[in-house]
Amino acid sequence: MKLRKGRAAGALAVLLAIVAGGIGCGTIVGKANNDPQEDSKAEGTTVPEETTEEQTTLPPDKVVHVTAAGDNLIHHSVMVNARELAGGSGYDFKPLYSEVKYLIQDADVAVLNQETVISESNEVRGAEGGVLIFNSPPEVADAVIDLGFDVFTMANNHLLDMGTSGLEESINFWNRKAVENDLTVLGAYLDEEDANNIRVREVNGVKIAFLAYAEHINGFDALLDDVPLRVIKNDEEDVIERQIKQARQIADAVIVSAHWGAEDTTIVSEDRTELANKMVEWGADVILGCHTHTAQTMEWIERDDGTKGFVYYSMGNFICAQTDNFNVVGELADFDIVIDGTTGELRLEDVGCIPTIVHYESEFSNMKIYPYSKYSPELAERHGLPYAVPQGTYTDFGWDVLNDIIDEAIPTEFRKLDK
Structure with missing residues (x-):
């Protein structure tokens, strides 16, 4: 309600008189003892009590997203695709990996098992003619580095x-x-010292x-007897135990690549489960299995103290030109x-795997790796595996066959089908 002009003037006069009286007395109310509580009593107001408690912010968790792939197995037909993509001069492997590049680059750490050696002084080989001898051109390294992998493991049976x-x-x-x-x-490793440099x-x-x-090196062990080169094998459990425990002391997390198992099977052998349990008990947090050329199951392993590690028994092939249906998943x-x-405690979160498919068509043409989310029934029907030469034993392929392989190999709770 607005004051009329006369009432407003009167109110102003009263206010000025009060102010003048306060100044004339020379007294500042509530300042004699600097007590805010007394001020509040005198003025009829409430002042909140002061608090000395400081608000604290909890330090954030540290998070590392990890992606890992199985055998980068460069068969002859893989090289043929890369040579054609390069126009017949050199090799261009990059397009073969293009459909999964976003997944690798999304990781903070990406790990690859490089199944084949790269020896530039020797002729490139890709197991053509049924002779299982491999040697890849250096363009393979350029492609997988460009893809986003930054950790490469070489412990495998084709090293020699x-x-x-x-x-x-x-x-x-x-x-x-x-x-670089x-x-x-x-x-x-070049020698024993290099091998012990974790x-x-x-x-x-x-x-x-x-x-x-590595479980074995195709029986060529004797070749290493007279040279300083070193490959640590799975049966050297005393060395493995020592290294895992040492790694546990110098790092926050320990990841072990294990090249093991029988090829072309989804059965996890007892010796692997035993070694996996030992590795986790010694301090391994994650075990990345390779070598079988098949996707296999995975599981949590509990330590005696109640903490857990995780094992992927086999990630199968990353790329290949094999001709059994289970080899291309x-x-x-x-x-x-x-x-x-x-x-400061470690835990693993969002643990699982993304199924991948090595796609090729007639005479191994149009080869690419696809994640499950980007594959389709139409691509599955065009797959060249049923007609490939040399022919495999399990030559059926299609959308239903693909899903049957995934259902058998990968537990439901660990499938990431939409990434």
């Missing part, structure tokens, strides 16, 4: 396909690539140790390493 000189050349090749591109390379990569403030072991391991910001 080009002899000890070829292995040494391949190790030196990858060591140069590591320096900030990579982590392991699994085959690789640790720090990502997002988390130190991750990487180790890699692989897994991209996909999980988060989380270090609790308050306790």
Whole structure:
């Protein structure tokens, strides 16, 4: 309600008199003892009590998203595709991996099992004619580095396909690539000292140790007797235990690549489950299985103290030109390493895998790797596997066959079909 002009003037006069009286007395109310509570009593108002308690913010968790792939198996027909993509001069492997590039680049750390050596002084080989000898051109490395992989494991049975000189050349090749591109390379070593130099990569403030072991090297063990080159095999459990425990002391997380198992089967052998349990008990947080050329199951393993590790028994093939239907279905391991910001404890979250399909058509043409989410019944019907030469044993393929393979190999709770 607005005051009329006369009443407003009167009110103003009263206010001025009050103010003048206060000044004339020379007294500031409530300032004699600097007590805000007394001020509030005198003025009839309430002043909140002061608090000295400081608000605290909990430190954030550290998170590393990890993706890992199985065998990068460069068969002759894979190289033929790359040569044609390069116009007949050299090799261009990059288009073969283009459909999964977004998944690899989305990871903070991406791990690949490089199944074949790269020895530039030897003729490239891709198991043509049924002779299981491999040697890949250097363009393979360029492609998978461009794809986004930054950790490469080499512990596999094909390490000596080009002899000890070829292995040494391949190790030196990858060591140069590591320096040039900030990579982590392991699994085959120049000497014992190199083998005991545990690789640790720090990502997002988390130190991750990487180790890699091979079940066998195709019976060529004697070739290593007279050279300093070193490959640690799965039966050297004393070495593996020592290395995992040492890695546990110098890193926040430990990832082990295990090249093991019988080829072309989805059955997980008892010796692998036993070794996996030992590795986890010794301190491995994640085991990345390779070698069987088939996608296999995975599971949590509980330690005696109640904590857990996780094992992918086999991720199958990343790329290949094999001709049994189970050989063209692989897994991209996909999980988060989380270090609790308050306790510093490690946990694994969002653990699972993304099914992948190596697609090719008539005479191994139009080869590409697809994630399940980008594959389709139409592509499955065009797959060249039923007509491939040499012909495999399990030659049926189609959308239903693909899903049957996934249903058998990958537990439902770990399937990531929409990534």
